[in-house]
Amino acid sequence: MVTSKAEICQIGRPHIMDLNDDCLGMIVRRLNVMQQYQISKLHTRFKQIVKSQWRCKLNHVVVYPELLENIDEATFVGFMQEVGPHMQSLLMRHCDIRYLRLLSDQIFNRVETFGWMGEGGSGGGGEAGDSGGEELSEFQGDREKQFLDEDLNLLTRVFPKLQVLKLRGCQITGKYLAQFSSLKHLSLDDCQCLESDNFQEVFQELKLRKFDIMEDCDEINCCDLIELKKCPTLEHIKIADYHLCFDTDIINDILRMPNLKKLSIYSKNFVFDVLERISRTNLKQIVAFKFNGVLHNFERFFRELNHMRHLKKLSFYECRGYDIEGIRDHMLVQISKQFADLEEIHLCSCDLESDRGVLSFVQNCHKLKLINLTSCRKGISESVIWRCMELMKKQKWRTHHLEMWLKDAYIDKAILEDPRYMYNNRFLKLDFKQSLQDSNPPGVLKFTFST
Numbered sequence: 001m002v003t004s005k006a007e008i009c010q011i012g013r014p015h016i017m018d019l020n021d022d023c024l025g026m027i028v029r030r031l032n033v034m035q036q037y038q039i040s041k042l043h044t045r046f047k048q049i050v051k052s053q054w055r056c057k058l059n060h061v062v063v064y065p066e067l068l069e070n071i072d073e074a075t076f077v078g079f080m081q082e083v084g085p086h087m088q089s090l091l092m093r094h095c096d097i098r099y100l101r102l103l104s105d106q107i108f109n110r111v112e113t114f115g116w117m118g119e120g121g122s123g124g125g126g127e128a129g130d131s132g133g134e135e136l137s138e139f140q141g142d143r144e145k146q147f148l149d150e151d152l153n154l155l156t157r158v159f160p161k162l163q164v165l166k167l168r169g170c171q172i173t174g175k176y177l178a179q180f181s182s183l184k185h186l187s188l189d190d191c192q193c194l195e196s197d198n199f200q201e202v203f204q205e206l207k208l209r210k211f212d213i214m215e216d217c218d219e220i221n222c223c224d225l226i227e228l229k230k231c232p233t234l235e236h237i238k239i240a241d242y243h244l245c246f247d248t249d250i251i252n253d254i255l256r257m258p259n260l261k262k263l264s265i266y267s268k269n270f271v272f273d274v275l276e277r278i279s280r281t282n283l284k285q286i287v288a289f290k291f292n293g294v295l296h297n298f299e300r301f302f303r304e305l306n307h308m309r310h311l312k313k314l315s316f317y318e319c320r321g322y323d324i325e326g327i328r329d330h331m332l333v334q335i336s337k338q339f340a341d342l343e344e345i346h347l348c349s350c351d352l353e354s355d356r357g358v359l360s361f362v363q364n365c366h367k368l369k370l371i372n373l374t375s376c377r378k379g380i381s382e383s384v385i386w387r388c389m390e391l392m393k394k395q396k397w398r399t400h401h402l403e404m405w406l407k408d409a410y411i412d413k414a415i416l417e418d419p420r421y422m423y424n425n426r427f428l429k430l431d432f433k434q435s436l437q438d439s440n441p442p443g444v445l446k447f448t449f450s451t
Contacts, residue, residue, distance in 0.1 A: 029053065034079060060088065063091070063095055065095065068095070068099065076099060077103070077106070087111055088110055088112050089111065091114075094114050096145075098145055101154065104154050109161055114155060114159055115165075115168075116167050117169065147171065149173055152170075160182075163182050165185070165187070167191055169190050174194050177198065185208070186208055189214050200230070204231070209233055210237075212238040213239055225250060232258050233259055255281075271295065272330055287312045288311065288315070292318055305394035306338050311339050315346035319351070326352070326353075327347070327350055328357070329351050332352075332357030332361070336364040342361065345365075351358060362388050362402065375409065376407065376410075377408075382415060385411070385421065385430070389421075394429060402428050404429070404430055
């Protein structure tokens with residue numbers, strides 16, 4: 001059938017609104033949240049589709065400079081009013097602070113999580129200020145670029161039901177933090193001008209479960225962590241090693257807090273001082289220890305570990321030897337003899353001398369259930385499987401099998417089809433799944449103690 005030119009003109013050109021709702025929905029999903037808001041203003045069908053998608057999926061909103069290009073004040077406020085009824089979490093990353101201040105007359109009752117990410121204490125105003133509308137194109141002094149105490153006070157009004165507050169690169173003293181009555185998680189990263197006096201009220205008034213004060217805060221006036229004891233609801237604390245060097249008993253006090261489950265310490269300068277205090281107190285509350293990073297003295301590190309006799313879980317991540325030797329066999333053999341209750345040993349992305357250290361845990365730790373060798377590519381070969389199985393055949397006391405994780409190790413997955421393994425896998429279960437990995441900033445060591 002041939003369609004004449006006259007008939008084509010009569011039918012008219014194809015239009016996007018000729019598509020059904022499913023097709024329009026696929027188009028809308030390809031847009032960012034600001035573009036979805038703008039297209040919803042063009043036609044009632046787009047508005048219905050956007051609202052439907054927001055109702056199902058729009059829990060977390062991220063605002064960043066590229067999102068705000070060519071956006072003026074009225075459009076931004078209108079956008080926030082539209083997403084407000086659907087939004088539970090809001091993150092503003094490297095934005096002009098005045099975008100936040102535009103919300104001073106709004107109330108978002110549904111938001112439980114707010115995050116502000118500045119740039120190293122500068123407030124991060126430069127990028128977004130250049131990309132916004134004309135009304136936000138000029139700054140009038142450094143104060144207008146920075147997240148200050150007044151902005152913290154603004155948050156208490158705009159987000160009255162906030163449970164999680166994460167701030168990075170802010171110029172705050174902390175004097176309004178105690179006003180967030182519903183707050184459960186407080187994270188302060190690279191926040192300058194913090195004053196100790198304000199944190200006494202924070203720990204007394206708030207029922208925090210998690211508290212972080214991290215990264216490059218050692219040059220500023222940080223809070224006095226002795227006051228942490230006044231917040232018995234804390235379950236997870238993340239701090240830097242210098243916070244623990246001002247008081248000899250603060251570590252013991254923290255680890256004895258009634259609900260504490262995890263203490264994470266980031267270290268640059270006082271690695272052994274902090275580890276020695278914790279390991280030699282021999283607290284039975286500590287059942288798991290995780291370490292990330294490279295040390296200049298692995299020998300001393302493992303000597304301190306020998307004092308932690310009650311561990312059930314021991315984890316090493318990215319413990320490679322660069323200018324120094326990494327984890328040696330005799331270090332692992334020694335601690336395997338001390339940890340009678342050990343159930344899990346994780347040696348992820350570690351440089352090992354040979355499989356002898358790994359096998360020492362199979363031989364000496366009678367409660368061992370898991371060996372994690374994810375991404376171990378030095379010192380580990382297929383022989384560790386056969387030697388491990390031979391050891392386990394002789395262990396009449398063993399009541400359960402041992403699981404070994406081998407993802408990204410230099411061991412071929414085809415070993416699962418090897419008859420030698422298939423006929424003896426009641427002793428050893430091999431798994432090539434990926435385990436969770438932790439990564440830290442260069443030069444920073446992380447200790448995590450679980451109680």
